[in-house]
Amino acid sequence: MKKVLMGNEAVAYSLFINGVNVAVGYPGTPSTEVIETLKNFKDDDFYVEWSTNEKVALEIAAGASLAGARAVATMKQVGLNVAADPLLSLTIVGVEGGLIVFVADDPGPHSSQTEQDTRNFARFCNLPVFDPSSPKEAFELIKPAFEISEKYKLPVLFRMTTRVCHSNQSVEFEFKREKKKVKGFVKKPDWVILPALSYIKHVELKQKLQNMKKELSVYNKIEGRGKIGIITGGVSYFYVKEAIKGYDDLFSIFKITIPHPLDEEFILEFVKDKEMLIFIEELDPVLEEEVKLILFENGRIISTYGKRNGYVPFAGELDVDKVKDILNRIFSNKLHIKENTLTDILQIPKRQAQLCAGCPHRNSFLVVKYATKGQDVVFTGDIGCYTLGFAKPISTTDTCLCMGASITMAQGLKIADASKKIIAFIGDSTFFHSGITGLVNSYYNMHNITVCILDNLTTGMTGFQPHPGTGKKIYGEEGKKVNIENIVKGIGIEKILVIDPYSDFTENVDKVREFLNTEELGVIVFRRECANLKSRKSYFKINQNCLKCKVCINVTGCPAIDEDENGSIFIDSVLCKSCGLCKNFCPNNAIEKVMENE
């Protein structure tokens, strides 16, 4: 069959065809669609789930692999930080069934707190890493990735970047699953990590990397015959190809699909007749440093241009225009590489990120903001839709670091500055991911902070995946529901308040103000499902009483309320989710409810 597949879908199809038995992950852009696609496939020897975090996912995949199953754990780049602990230990313990760790990096970044480069993790962990340039290549590389993992008994990193994850390409394949017989767990002393064994295995690990170099170098390729060598990889390969169109005799391209480990002989063969080398890669100078080391060790002196001498940027995404600029700078504009491409012409206006119209988090943030008016308060934020609490006019997020850190950073702030009230905001999925341990610490060490759990009954930002608090599993079928209040009580925290952010605003403000009156550890659960999950029965409109004062816009920042060219205020009836928040701030009763059938 021939199918147009997004990069992440191509990975999912290939994983399934190549007999993956266990697929687990935690949602995070740009990685989410791998599990979202895999869940559409069914087989009696295939299991898929959303796990509570990436460490949990990788440990499940590792368990399945030790029993001989083919497994994949999916995550975004920052998720790999969470899973780093089991990953590094797995390099020593080893695997049995093929184990792929799929990691999506986010140069730009488009939706991440960091721009980190997973190829560095491969160097740090001593693991091979596949770095496909296109959906089709991603599809083709899953099979060898499993085979390398099984042959060398090591997990394999499969790293893609946003543009490869989310671009589409036609892929031709036979949709036939290669069934792998899972032999079951066989007891072996190897599976128990012990210091003495670790030393021996570390030596073995280095040897394995040496051994696999040749085998892996078949996935790298050389194009062209020019004396100027461009070394590139990932999606940058296509930018380079496009940028040097018409100059084929001048350049040759070395496309590196396996950035680690690199085969020295292959590199030396490529550079043999080159007069200069240019390194074009996104994020860190991984290829540049690895290749330069090989050149140095082999006494090869050649001019090089890359990140280390400032020709290629360290941060942000590359594109064809940027690559042309780099080449024009290197050749002092003598090559006259053409500059007009689509990206010059299409300038998309920048928009401020904001909570959706009717988002219950907007109500929750404003309730807390009004309840603490005039007080010296620090609001610590977390990762998810509610990170957008930083945006004006809501402005109730003063810090945001990583998953779960709102609760723990709040404790640090309280220790350092006891005079301030510290209020942490965290979402439901993030609470299950890594908020619980922070809350336990807060109780145990008696840090008097307030934790607001904004429970929208889904994982909103990545596309409404279920989590333990929803009680639904990946296919929407029943699982065991984990109640957040019971966890909080189970820790020992007695001060708990549950609020519906859509209910009466003034009453909610009073309840929260009273709750915050005493200085002790407390948890407020704001519970209302994400506005995008609910069909509405009514919406709001502005009537003739409107004074055009714009208080409704200026206080809520709701994207459904706007001003037309005549200065009249209107509510977009399509966007309005009927939360009624704006009505609370109108001084002249100018916002009224309209029933859907009126």
Ligand code: SF4
């Ligand atoms: S997706 Fe849901 S939770 Fe996220 S901002 Fe929109 S309404 Fe709020």
Ligand code: SF4
């Ligand atoms: S707050 Fe009320 S009166 Fe003021 S602009 Fe909005 S709808 Fe009109």
